[in-house]
Amino acid sequence: QKEVEQDPGPLSVPEGAIVSLNCTYSNSAFQYFMWYRQYSRKGPELLMYTYSSGNKEDGRFTAQVDKSSKYISLFIRDSQPSDSATYLCAMSRAGTALIFGKGTTLSVSS
Amino acid sequence: DVKVTQSSRYLVKRTGEKVFLECVQDMDHENMFWYRQDPGLGLRLIYFSYDVKMKEKGDIPEGYSVSREKKERFSLILESASTNQTSMYLCASSPTRQGTEQYFGPGTRLTVT
Numbered sequence: 001q002k003e004v005e006q007d008p009g010p011l012s013v014p015e016g017a018i019v020s021l022n023c024t025y026s027n028s029a030f031q032y033f034m035w036y037r038q039y040s041r042k043g044p045e046l047l048m049y050t051y052s053s054g055n056k057e058d059g060r061f062t063a064q065v066d067k068s069s070k071y072i073s074l075f076i077r078d079s080q081p082s083d084s085a086t087y088l089c090a091m092s093r094a095g096t097a098l099i100f101g102k103g104t105t106l107s108v109s110s
Numbered sequence: 111d112v113k114v115t116q117s118s119r120y121l122v123k124r125t126g127e128k129v130f131l132e133c134v135q136d137m138d139h140e141n142m143f144w145y146r147q148d149p150g151l152g153l154r155l156i157y158f159s160y161d162v163k164m165k166e167k168g169d170i171p172e173g174y175s176v177s178r179e180k181k182e183r184f185s186l187i188l189e190s191a192s193t194n195q196t197s198m199y200l201c202a203s204s205p206t207r208q209g210t211e212q213y214f215g216p217g218t219r220l221t222v223t
Contacts, residue, residue: 008150032208032210034210034211036214041217041219042216042217043114043200043202043214043215043216043217044153044200044212044214045214046211046212046213049210049211088152088153090212092208092209092210093208094208095207095208096208097143097155097158097168097208097209098155098208098209098210098212100152100153101152102150102151102152103152
């Protein structure tokens with residue numbers, strides 16, 4: 001089983017939809033959870049960072065971590081065409097480098 | 111504003127050439143990373159560095175080396191470029207050792223012919 005699994009999509013939604021992006025993982029020692037957004041031909045940019053369990057909200061974005069299920073999610077409310085990008089989850093435990101998911105490609109149509 | 115810059119956006123090299131990819135960050139971060147990104151394979155860690163003159167192998171170090179002579183600069187070296195090293199190369203820096211809150215450069219698209 002891979003350490004981090006992420007559905008590559010593509011995921012296509014109309015403008016204004018609620019988007020749910022997910023990753024599962026196998027290592028229960030992971031403590032740090034991140035979401036990155038990557039536009040075409042650009043480097044990834046950090047979107048959300050969560051330590052351990054719980055929810056974190058930033059504007060239209062909400063990150064959730066469920067450590068009991070080894071599952072993390074990113075929700076995007078009122079999605080916009082400018083949200084069209086590839087979303088990468090990433091996670092690590094203390095003292096180790098980040099492990100990235102392969103990314104989900106999202107397309108929001110106007 | 112956080113800034114990581116990479117020396118080239120696009121690079122074309124011939125098989126067997128020695129290739130240098132430069133990365134500079136202005137955030138005074140101790141930790142820097144080199145990745146390659148390929149379709150279907152995602153981001154794979156090549157090398158990272160926790161401090162000047164320190165380096166650690168990542169998941170795919172074969173065929174690569176690195177240099178960190180100054181805190182702000184981390185160079186990736188392809189000793190003898192091969193076609194299977196054609197890829198997008200991404201540099202990142204982070205204030206934490208495990209690389210949480212990584213800030214990425216724009217990437218270098220390297221083609222080896």
